[in-house]
Amino acid sequence: MAKKNVDDYLTEGMYGSRQTKRSERKQFLGTIRERIVIALTKGQVMSDKGLAHLDQAMKENKDAKLFMNGDVSHKFLKEEKDLANKYNIPYTEVTNEDADTDIGAVLAYDYAIEKEDIFIDDSTDNQTKENTETNESFFGKIKRLLS
Secondary structure, three states: OOOOOHHHHHHHHHHOOOOOOHHHHHHOOOOOHHHEEEEEEHHHHHHOOOHHHHHHHHHHOOOOEEEEEOOOOHHHHHHHHHHHHHOOOOEEEEOOOOOOOOEEEEEEOOOOOOOOOOEOOHHHHHHHHHHHHHOOOHHHHHHHHHO
């Protein structure tokens, strides 16, 4: 590593230390994609759709950390905090005024794990609902319409 000179120390003091992949860090609540186990959108956090997936991920990755979007109301983050406490996983609320992201929560390590699929597919939940609705009997549909 190159030796730092006075200009490097001054620049670091005025602007902070240099970060790699700033755009990824803004999007993923301060971490980078290669470290993420699972990422939930704000919608998934607020509707608790990804809670079962997050529970499973926390069960399998007890050394990871949970980062939650500070722009999401605290009442929506309660279940995620309870899960983190259940598995003794440290969590942090990240609020970044400069970054606008649709990510609601991220479970990540301090080092790269290179997991390919970090997002939850909502379409699998919707397909399950559609299958149960199509398998409903004729009288069940009539009863549902009348009630």
